[in-house]
Amino acid sequence: MKDVKSKSAAPGKQGGLNAEIQSRIGHQLRAMYDDVVRQGVPDRFAELIRKLDGSEPNPQLGTAGDKNDGRD
C-alpha cells in the first residue's frame, strides 16, 4: 500500500484527482468569491464613477436630493 509518512506529498504526483474532491474545491472557491460578489457595488465606487463621468455634477441616485425646489 501507499506509505504516506512524509507530509510533503509532491502535488504533481497525484495524477487522477478525485472528482468529489475537485467538486468540493470548486464549490469552496465559488462560495468564497460569490460572497463578495453578492455585496454589490459599494457606494464608494458608484460615487467614484459618477464623479469621473465628466460633465454631470448631478448626484441623483434616487435620494431625497431633489426636494429643495423652493416650495414650502
Add this chain to the structure above:
Amino acid sequence: MPLTDSLRDDILASVPSLRAFAISLSGNGDRADDLVQETLLRALANIDSFQPGSNLPAWLFTILRNLFRSDYRKRRREVEDADGSYAKTLKTQPAQSAHLEFEEFRAALDKLPQDQREALILVGASGFSYEDAAAICGCAVGTIKSRVNRARSKLSALLYVDGAEDFGPDETVRAVIGGSGGY
C-alpha cells in the same frame, strides 16, 4: 471609445467581481478595495484604448491584475489573515463550522504560488474561459490549463491529504484518503 452611459454602467456592473478577484488575490479587504479603485481610475483614464465590442470584464481584470502584480513586487504579500481580517470584509458571516472550513480553504489558497492562484480564480470562480484567462495573464492557454491543474492538485493535497483530520468529517473523503487501513 468614449465613456458612454452604457459603458459606464457596464464598468459599474463589473465592480462586484473585480472586488471578489482583488480580495482573492490580495487576501485583504481594504487593500482589495484600493486595488479596485485604482483599477477604475486607470480604466476611466484609458477608456479610449478600450476596443468597443471586446470583453470589458477581461480588460478590467487585466488592469487589476497588473496593478496587483506591480504592487506585489514592491511590498511583500501580507499574510495577516490568520486573524480573520478577510472574513471581516464579508457581510454575511458564515456559520461557525462553515467558517472554519472557509478559513482553512482561504489559508490553503494563500499557499499556492501566485500564478496558480490567479489562474484558478479566473477560471474556477470568475468563470473566464481558458482563453480569456490566458489573455488576462499574458500567457499561453496551455500554461493557464497547467496552472489550474497544479493549483487544484495542490489544494487537494493541502486540504484533503495533509489536513484530512482538521478538515472535518466527510465519509467520502475519508474513505478515499484512509483507504489503506491506517496501520
